[in-house]
Amino acid sequence: MLVRSPLLLGVLIAYPLLVAGLVGLVAGYGSSKPRVALVDEDHLPHVVAVGGHRFRIQDAIDEVGKNVHLVRMDPVEARRALATGRVVATLTIPPGFLADLKSGLHSPSLVYQVTRGGISSRVTQQVQALVYGLNRQLQTAYVETDLRYVQLIVTGGRAEFGGRTYDVLGLARMQKLLQKLPPGAQRDRIAEFARIAGVALAQTGSLLGATANPIGLERAHEDSRSSLLSAQVQSYALALTITFLALLLAAGAIASERDENAIGRLRRGLISMGELVSAKVALAAVVALGLGLAIAVVFGVIVEAGGVAGGEPWQRLPLLAIGLLVGGAALGALGTLLGALARETRTASLVAVLVVMPVVFLGLVPREVVPVAGWLSDGLPFAHAVRYFSASLYDASPWSTVVRELVWLTGLGLVFGAAARLATRRLLA
């Protein structure tokens, strides 16, 4: 049927791939940047001077905002946003924050509040990273200021403290002065101290830098997998494609039996309704296998051609094939159920399209954010297929995940298949 309708075949392949790519990207972006409300109760100016350094507040926010999406709000708005879930956390700059920071007498604190639930730990990590980033910038400023003072002690010069200007002698100039004094054991001892102090203080810059950042982190510039070829995008692309395909195909195929009136002829003892459902499920599984493998091969060729690191595009194909077949069957069983309930091909196709979206998006919502979505998603094949594909393609030891998800997919397939068998009564009415 598909061979005779090349346009339909083209649309059937291109559309889910397009949507799969978009959803994969959206999923990757959406899961990486939680929204956090920034409440500035200290009314920080645009530019802040600390330790002789000038900081542009917006630049600092932009820098740390690479990990969290900081949204400025007033306190009331922030509380409401946190309560309604529009933000996952609030970060408050309390009154007097800048004054404490400038005084250096004690460390001011930012006040942090997060939603309850599993995502709180992840958001806490992001906010800790935010504070770490700010501290890094401040530490650099403080270290540079400290070093200027040390340099002043070593070389001498003019400096301002508390609004007054001082002329500092410095160790180097002190040694020159000592040379002009009458020789003696005491002078020699003071000169020796000045020399050693000068040498020691010359090392202060490195020591202060090491104290501020005992362990650094550098990003290595090596070939790595593009985000477009990531395990997440590939897994979602495969799962979304077979979900679209299997649901629509199975729903349309079973409903067309009634539209074409063939079900009455078949029903006369030629085949049982159970066999009819099994045939539709098998059709969905085989087509899902074929299309899924084609997509996996395309990804594999891109990986090979691009010399992309990571992953084993070919070795895991047999394992992937099993998941495509079982996942396609489970989704086909669900599609057959929808088609039998809808009864007419056009209605069945529409219902299947309408069902695909929630099935997919339920699987995209992180379980930590909305646990109910996770439970609902467990009752549908999509999320299990995603986990199976991700594990089978990229996990070093995929077996426990693969077996668990296979059991889920098989169980769901049997449940939906049995329900579809019962629903075929509607096709005969």
Added chain:
Amino acid sequence: MTNPVLRARGVARRFGSQVALDPTDVDVNAGETLALIGPNGAGKSTLLALLAGALEPSAGTIERVDDVRVGWVPQRAAFYDRLTPRENLELFGRLEGEPDHASVAQQLLVRFEIPPDRSAYTLSVGNRQRLNVALALLGSPRVLLLDEPTAALDPGQRRRLWETVTALRDEGGSVVFATQNLEELELYADRVAVLQRGLLTFLGPTTEYRELHAEEIFT
């Protein structure tokens, strides 16, 4: 002497709250032609579908004596539009257990003059009905159930269809057909069953039926 091959006992069918056929007793005897007549919506198609096994009865039973093979020509063509007539005949031939389904399909295509290798959805109304009838003859049925089979056929095809039907009857087979055509009733029916609003109101020989006013039945 009657020799029933199909027995319907108290068979009834509901669609939701709507009664399509009240409990009905009908025997189909070997070597007879039984005509089902009645106005639209009387329950003729429902009774034929029940006798064919295409519908499950809401109540009652259908008994096929000695597992007699039954062919069914539904009012609305029943085959796969995306397949060609040949593919349809071969597919259903396999399902009917025809040992040489390709050869049987070819014979039926020639006999009913059906274009063999075009998608079925491109066929004319008449050709679709011919294919519909041809499919019912797969598996060499001893009982043929036809639901207004000649409605879309030209005179020549009607004649050939009735030749096939009468030949089957003459060989001891049975034919049940629903019709609105009283001429067909007069020419081919041995017995008549009259259905009105799901109720069987008459069942007897055609000669007995002639004594009734057919026009009244259809009003």
